[in-house]
Amino acid sequence: MKEFDPLVLLAVFREMLGPWQWLLLPIAVVGLFAFLRCIVRDRGLVAGRLRRARRIGLLGGVLALVVLVEISAAGFVGAGGPVDWLLFALVFAIGVAVAIVIVYPLLAWRDDRAA
Numbered sequence: 868m869k870e871f872d873p874l875v876l877l878a879v880f881r882e883m884l885g886p887w888q889w890l891l892l893p894i895a896v897v898g899l900f901a902f903l904r905c906i907v908r909d910r911g912l913v914a915g916r917l918r919r920a921r922r923i924g925l926l927g928g929v930l931a932l933v934v935l936v937e938i939s940a941a942g943f944v945g946a947g948g949p950v951d952w953l954l955f956a957l958v959f960a961i962g963v964a965v966a967i968v969i970v971y972p973l974l975a976w977r978d979d980r981a982a
Contacts, residue, residue: 876953879954884935884938885938887934887938891965894965894969895969898965898969898972902968904972905975908975916971920970920971923967923970924963924970927962927965927966927967927969927970928962928966930962931962931965931966935958
């Protein structure tokens with residue numbers, strides 16, 4: 868692979884996730900809107916809440932890899948080239964980000980109920 872083509876990454880990503888991408892995408896979008904609503908409502912990020920969400924986000928990255936291995940045909944053993952390993956890293960990073968975006972509003976909701 869002499870040149871980088873983002874469409875190759877997209878094709879491999881779609882092959883790895885299969886139909887699960889259509890379930891995971893709406894969850895991420897709803898979480899993003901809730902996250903943005905919390906930021907607007909609080910007029911910024913709350914540091915303690917963000918730290919807790921980041922810690923849980925690491926578990927989200929691991930969970931994303933576990934889900935990927937479970938639903939893909941190959942798994943880690945079948946990773947053939949550098950693009951596969953790059954996508955594993957990308958899946959982990961996306962799992963961390965999505966978990967933070969979903970957990971942060973949940974923590975805000977919990978904090979609001981406790982007050």
